[in-house]
Amino acid sequence: MCGIAGIIDFTGRPVDSGLLQDLCRCLSHRGPDDAGIWTAQAPGFSVGLAHTRLAVIDPTPEGHQPKTDQTGRCAVAYNGELYNYRELRKQLPGPFRTTGDTEVVLAACMHWGPEAVRRFNAMWAMAFVDVERRAGHLSRDPIGIKPLYWAFHDRRLVFASELSALYRIPGLPRQIDPQAVALYLTLGWIPHPYTIYRDVRKLSPGDRLSFDADGPKEPEQFFQLDRPPGPPPAYPDAVRELRRRIEQAVVAQRISDVPLGAFLSGGLDSSIVTACLARAGSTPVETFSIGYADHPRYDETQYAEMVARHFGTRHHAFRLTFRDVLDTVEPVLSHLGEPFADSSLLPTALVSRHTRQHVTVALSGDGGDELFAGYWRYLGHHYLKRYRRVPRVLRTCVIEPLLKLVPQARSNRLLDRLRQARKLVRGDLADPIDTHLAWARIIDQQQAADLLGRDLAGGATEFLASMYRDAPKRLRPDAVELASLDRILLADLAIGLPADMLCKVDTASMLHSLEVRVPMLSVDVVNFAASLPIEYKMQGSLGKRILRDAFADVLPETILHREKMGFEVPVGEFLRNELAPMYRDVVTPAVLADLGLNPSTAKRLYDEHLRRRADHNEVLWALLVLCHWKSRA
Structure with a gap:
């Protein structure tokens, strides 16, 4: 995994090599093993690329980036892993000078043009430049696992893996976007393509930003989910197919020339990834978990250790004190390029730091909750239906007034349940999208109006509702035909997953030079999961139904049926x-x-x-x- 940055000047002004070196220094935590820059010019066109490398595949000097072809005409700065690079290499003319994946990415873009990215089984953010044609593109993987920020100002297209690096480039406007502030204070994160700055954008997942001598075009979407060819398979067939695809994804993502392991929280998703890794190899898997020595309620390590024993992994458990967490607040917040308020960033950074002491790559179970309806906010739609069966007079005159009197805290299981009940009532709205967003909010509408002003707060609410209604159609043109909860899952896959969960994991892991891979979010798995009806994923108040059944003969019974536990602080x-x-x-x-x-x-x-x-x-x-x-x- 790596850090990339660059400047493409459409007037031909030379790009300062010293500035590119500074960008490398700013991104050194993402790639501590090597750094490189590359500059080139053509009439009315100049380019400079910067790259810092975390050496994972072919960790020899031949893997140096930016990577150029033999003529020096084309170059790529690539942050990611191309899991099918060996298969693609056989389809490309060559010759190849290295054994790594980056040269395959470069050759693919030269041979197939911008459409090459459709062939990738990968996570990535990259820039490809053809100096002779004065053209190229930026692109980001379909799920948004790797970030890419960009701006077009003063006839320059500038980009970087992190916003803090982008603002090392002189002359960029720094005007804060009030709408982005409102979105952030509604959700705790800023959805793509927006950033905290008015003039900077995130490249959206599955988007490609092409440019030629005249400048950049509007970003275009290159990825959509496959439309199911017909009715879903029978449930037993779907169970078997899902297991096959997840196992296949884990095997594909085992490729590495450096030590590799897995995060193991003891939850269902990480346990499945660990199981697949253990069954695919002949040596014990390195697994990693953290818990809280100060508070058993936040500690899952006993479950992680149960899974580790079951699969014979070489397990590393780190028990943190709350002092450990508090000590990481200042350095983690100081690292952020824009505000991001998911507090589980703190323990994620800590487990990444500990894990990096043993391995360079870790597989994670992230994405399982969004694909298979694991979060409370999905099950909440089931509970809300049951709540609405209670006579209205009892709800409005007894239950809801009593809930307002109960202390608001989550310090024990009872108070946490009452907190969830208040949240449930807050989402009792006519439109399921409005209900879902009411549960996702970190501040209620009246408080937001008081804090932000009524117009800005109301505008953010309407804007988010519009985003969530449009997002499913972006991923699947036939989304309008789906059940409301299926559409909500697609919206979270398109918006919340990359902007919150994947942003958190990339920020925390790359701070400590750790590459994290997410096999559950292989396009092959995502395509199949998204094609399944909601009843395959949820059964009453049980989420992840098909995922549990797919691995029921592999995992310990306790793990299959235990309640979800958040990575909370x-x-x-x-x-x-x-x-x-x-x-x-x-x-x-x-x-x-x-x-x-x-x-x-x-x-x-x-x-x-x-x-x-x-x-x-x-x-x-x-x-x-x-x-x-x-x-x-």
Whole structure:
């Protein structure tokens, strides 16, 4: 895995090699093994590429990037892994000078043109340039596993793996986008193609941005899910086919010339990946988990150790104290290129740091919840149907008033259940998309209006609803024919998965130079999972039905039937105690006002949280992250 950056100037101004070297230094954590730059010019056209390398496949000097062809006409800066590079190599003319995948990527783009990316079984973000033609493209993998930021300003197309690197390039406007702030304070993250800055964009998953001598074109979508050829297979056949595809994806993603292991939380998805790895190889798999020594409720290590024993892995369990988590707050927040408020970023960074001490590559079970309806917010639609059967007078006059009186906290199982009940009631809306987004919000509509202003808060809500209604059609043209929950799963696959989960994993792992692969998100698996009806994935209040059945003969019974446990951090308590001084120092009225936020509303939310009159941990954490980022921007 690597870091890439570059400048393409459509007036022919020479690209500063010193600036490219600076971009390499900024991205060195993504690729500590090697760094390289490349510059070229043609009439009215100049280009500079920067690359930092984490050597995984062919870790010899021949794997150096940016990679050029023998004539020096074409070059690629590539961040990713091409799992089918050996098969593609056989289809390309060659000759090949290396044994790695990057040269295959370059040859494919030269031979097949921009359509080459449709043939890739890979995760990637890359830039390809043909200097003689004064043309090329940027592209990002179909699921959005690897990030790519870009901007077009002053006749220059600039891009980078991280936003902080992009802003090493002089002259880029730094105007904060108020709509992006509103989206961030609604969800805790900023959906693509937007960023915190008005003039910078994320390249959307499955998009290609082509350019020629006249400049960049509008990004175009090159990927859509396959339309199912007919009715879904019978359930037993679907179970067998899903297992085959997941096993095949894990085997494909085992390729590595450096040590490889797997994250193992003890949950269903990571246990399945570990099982497939163990059954595919002859040596023990290296597995890694973390837990909390201070709080058993947040500790899954006993389940991880159960799976490790079952498959004979070489297991490494790290038990953190809350002090360990608190000590990582400042360095992780200082690393962010834009605000990102998923607090599970902290333990993900810690497990990545520990894992990197043993291996260079780790496989993860990420994506299983979005593909197979594992999250509470999917099961919530089932619970909401049952709740609506309760007589309205009982709901509105008894249950809902009582729920408002209960302390808002998640410090024990009962209070957490009551918190979920309040959340359920908040989503009792007519449109399933509106319900789903109500559950995804980190702040309710009235509080958002008070904090952001009614127009901006209302605009963000309407904009997100529109995004979620349109996203399924982007992935599948026939999405309008699907059940509402099927469309919601597609929307989360298109929006929330890359912008939240995959962003978190890339940020945390690459901070510590660890490559994370996600076999559940192989296009082959995603295509099949998305073609299955919702009843194959959910059965009443049981999520991941088909995934459980596909591996029922492999996993321990306890793992198959245990409740999902989040990778949570008790930030609510931290904000009342250990992080209170930091919060007061960072989230000041002046910074809030500068961001267009209402300081008095922010103060009220924090006071209510401190006095335990409400649990505002998600939005308060988001404010801390935002203001911390603003102090460094």
